[in-house]
Amino acid sequence: MPTGPKHVHCYLAGGTLFDTGLGLSDAPWAAVEAERIAITHFHPDHVGGAEAAARATGAPVFQGGLDYAQCERVWGSDDWPERIASWFVRHGAPDGVAEDLIAQGHAFAPFIRYAVDPNLLYEGSVVDGWQVIELPGHADGHLGFLRDDVLIGGDHLLQKISPAVGLYPESRPDPLGDYLASLERTIELAPRIVYPGHGEPIPDAAARARELIEHHRLRLDDTAEALGVEQRSAYEISLDVFGADLGPTQRRFAVAETLSHLERLVREGRAGRGEDDQRVFYTGP
Numbered sequence: 001m002p003t004g005p006k007h008v009h010c011y012l013a014g015g016t017l018f019d020t021g022l023g024l025s026d027a028p029w030a031a032v033e034a035e036r037i038a039i040t041h042f043h044p045d046h047v048g049g050a051e052a053a054a055r056a057t058g059a060p061v062f063q064g065g066l067d068y069a070q071c072e073r074v075w076g077s078d079d080w081p082e083r084i085a086s087w088f089v090r091h092g093a094p095d096g097v098a099e100d101l102i103a104q105g106h107a108f109a110p111f112i113r114y115a116v117d118p119n120l121l122y123e124g125s126v127v128d129g130w131q132v133i134e135l136p137g138h139a140d141g142h143l144g145f146l147r148d149d150v151l152i153g154g155d156h157l158l159q160k161i162s163p164a165v166g167l168y169p170e171s172r173p174d175p176l177g178d179y180l181a182s183l184e185r186t187i188e189l190a191p192r193i194v195y196p197g198h199g200e201p202i203p204d205a206a207a208r209a210r211e212l213i214e215h216h217r218l219r220l221d222d223t224a225e226a227l228g229v230e231q232r233s234a235y236e237i238s239l240d241v242f243g244a245d246l247g248p249t250q251r252r253f254a255v256a257e258t259l260s261h262l263e264r265l266v267r268e269g270r271a272g273r274g275e276d277d278q279r280v281f282y283t284g285p
């Protein structure tokens with residue numbers, strides 16, 4: 001991958017190919033003996049190669065129902081970079097940042113070639129013995145695939161990095177609340193091992209889930225501390241929480257992540273939200 005963490009895992013298990021990487025022209029799909037392709041979530045590094053993988057292998061594609069609806073809404077139109085940029089401006093991003101977002105969004109688009117009209121999956125669906133588990137948070141329609149005590153986890157759980165949980169336009173209103181509930185569910189499921197989209201396999205999923213819950217509890221406190229009587233945008237607050245020295249991509253994640261924490265704080269009664277014609281603001285409770 002051109003950006004961090006520089007790689008993504010696709011797994012082939014018992015004839016099922018899980019995830020397809022970015023849509024790169026030299027991917028060796030013809031050599032992969034896949035009977036079916038399952039997608040954990042619609043982010044470019046997981047779904048981008050789905051069309052090419054399906055064409056080369058002849059395998060049908062399975063994707064979450066909610067996830068595919070979002071996939072079409074976001075990647076199926078030409079103006080997503082403009083839509084997301086104007087949304088960031090509404091949350092306080094300066095114009096220069098918005099222009100970078102637009103340029104970057106269009107540069108990335110050729111690598112996102114999802115498969116049209118996949119077989120849709122929901123909680124309780126089964127794909128060749130793999131039980132479908134809805135694990136919203138990192139993406140609204142994120143799926144995990146559980147068989148015996150092995151979980152193909154996509155980006156729901158990563159060992160070294162905290163999976164990004166951001167609020168984006170046209171998505172569920174409280175992604176961090178969703179994510180914390182999915183982490184609790186992971187503790188209950190207690191899979192013996194999780195094969196993640198990035199990094200090494202995770203041997204103690206429940207322990208990692210507890211660490212991530214604690215990480216977000218501390219970040220919620222940091223975010224709450226940045227609030228007061230003064231009306232501040234999510235962009236301004238992200239400078240406090242994540243620092244001022246970030247490139248455009250990292251800043252985009254920081255603002256979206258700040259927003260998911262702010263919206264959780266609003267629901268917990270620890271923050272207030274207001275808006276006018278141009279901007280959305282947050283304050284203390």
Ligand SMILES: [Zn+2]
Binds near residue numbers: 046
């Ligand atoms: Zn990923």
